[in-house]
Amino acid sequence: MIVMVGGILMMVQYFIPHQYSQAVFNSYTEWAPIVGAFALILGVGSLTRVHSHKIRRKAKNWQYSWAVLLPLFGMPVFALLLPQSLAGGMEEPSIFHFLFMHIQVPIQSTMFSLLAFYIASAAFRAFRAKSALATVLLLAAVIVMLGQVPIGEVFGRWLPETGLWILRYPNLAAKRAIMLGVGFGILATNLKIIFGVERNWLGGAGK
């Protein structure tokens, strides 16, 4: 009922430029992030319960649960509770800033950088001109790849221009078709949720 009323209300207010409608909208947009922030408490509570349970039971790879829990509680302590005289806070120089810049940033950057190595390996092993469609895909990929980098222009202006043409026309047409399909799907799912036809998101799988 709450979802139905809330959903219909927000849909309707979008089309009514009246001060009462605007007041509802303003209240919602001020309250929603506050309510949403409480989901953080649920998330932290759930994560803590799962991992503390694993540690207590000495379940498989339980040591890694410490790697989750220590930063989970350590980072807020460093940022919010530790006084600035002891390198607290979030600004440089602080322990929080140091850990973010020298552990989290390199870890995430490294993970993303690994893609280059695996893409190269996969290109060698899997990118085959096995059929006419696969050959078209391969040629398009090579043209776009070369067209996107400065060295592509060494082969002539036609190469980057052809790469851009592929992106601007065939790619655009395919993407638009996919987006329209996804958009209609989202619309249908939202209406089903608002009118109570779809209830799986509540948990219990339709019970």
Place this chain on the structure above:
Amino acid sequence: MLNLDRRWIFLAIGVVSIIPFLVGIGMPISTTAEVESIFDYVNGLDKNDAIFISFDYAPGTQAENTPMGVAVMRHAFYNDVPVFITSYFPLGHGMAIEGLNYVTNPAVPGFYQRVSFEEWAVFREAGITDKDELVIAWENDGNVLPEGAMGWVFEGRDFAMLGYAPLFHLVILGMTASIEAQYPQDIYENQLYEMPMLREHKSLREISLALTTAGSSACRSWIVYGREKVGLPVAFGVTAVMATDYFPYIQSGQIIGQMGGLRGAAEYEVLLAENGITASTDKAFRGMDVQSAAHMLIILLIIMGNIAFFAGGFHKKTAMKGRG
């Protein structure tokens, strides 16, 4: 050859990624209409406008996304356009701070000298908030622009670091009515209502551009909740793998333009340098040499893989297996 140990491929990619950084080839980069349109739009703004630059990505894609935010921030500062800095994700908050710190770092060539909100409080209380008048008053007070600096940037006049807020798509929606309602303070606990740039631009309706530098589909929220709700002009700076997804938004006119991957950032750097806004190009331009080498190697590997596949007769075996 198909049995080539993949560690050789990893080694080759490692080598071609490192050598161009050390050698510094500096191959010329031509600019595309998608990036030129953002540059021209920002170039047409002045101190009476204001823009948002949102760092909507995690550190994983910082190599591509950070140079985009940095380049547009430099462009805005050069034209005295106030910049609100936000983030869609908690990790992007740190990226936003690093982006601003880079532009205002005295060790980086072409930096902007940062003046904190407290430092110019006396001038603000005296009613001096116009940028030109403020610079004159500030320098008459004995402050000297450091050597190599491109200009002064006053916190609250030229930039406001708003940072991350939870459920950011709702924050965008809320900012269509009031920026201050969503961000009563900046991340340094300065009150937004005291900031001249907020007094002149109270909601997204009064903002001239939102640039979202994104490593995920978060950038779409600026279209859905900003562009479609109040007509906010939006520009994208997205990773190369995502760039193909957003060409429909360019054609439909929902976004002004798009910087796609490191190439997009490098193009913006080239435009800044060609127009005298920066003395030279920066990290993205240097990174393009690495991309050139890596792309050439990957294409070489594809060719080698196909030669080995067909020369070895594997395609016939696969076809026979398929018939069997």
